[in-house]
Amino acid sequence: MHRPGTDFWFAGADSNKGSSDYVELTNTEPTDADADIHIFNSAGEVESTQAVNLNIPADGTLSLPLTSLLSPLNNNTWLAVHVVVHTGRIAAALHAESSSGADWIPATTLGTSQIVPGLPGTSATRPWWSPTPAAPTPT
Numbered sequence: 001m002h003r004p005g006t007d008f009w010f011a012g013a014d015s016n017k018g019s020s021d022y023v024e025l026t027n028t029e030p031t032d033a034d035a036d037i038h039i040f041n042s043a044g045e046v047e048s049t050q051a052v053n054l055n056i057p058a059d060g061t062l063s064l065p066l067t068s069l070l071s072p073l074n075n076n077t078w079l080a081v082h083v084v085v086h087t088g089r090i091a092a093a094l095h096a097e098s099s100s101g102a103d104w105i106p107a108t109t110l111g112t113s114q115i116v117p118g119l120p121g122t123s124a125t126r127p128w129w130s131p132t133p134a135a136p137t138p139t
Contacts, residue, residue: 004028006085008107010094013039013079015066019098022065023081026091027056033088039069040080046070056090 013021027033037051051069056062066079083092094105 004089004091006089008083008092009109010081010083010092010105010107012096012105013066013081013094014096014098015070015077015079016098019096020065020067021094021096022063023069023083024061024063024093024095025054025056025083026061026093027058027088028091029058029088031058031088032056033085033090035083035085035090037064037069038082038084039066040082041077046079056088 010023015021023037025033025035033056035054035056037054039046039051051064054062054064066081081094083090092107094107096103096105
């Protein structure tokens, strides 16, 4: 779990059948917190996200399965998750679980560039998907 903050990005969430990823929001403060969860797929922000104005009670935790935040039309895809806190501070984590195992996916920061190790150093074109809220065209 990350330290309390107000902005968290998670890459690699999964809504494929057989997976049960969930977002966990923990409020360690003595007052309630208010947050939104924005979810992105390869086409951009998912419009039917059901995670707006979430109340995280003081000294409480809210666990939300990704499948409960998406319409059935948005299943079977890789996702990026953005947690934005409007009031207070929370700790946020993404738990990924499938038939092959389970793990916590750490929060990352939104950047303007990314180094991907392990790709051959040639000029060949490779498909790449990166959630970029300001620019919907993958680069």
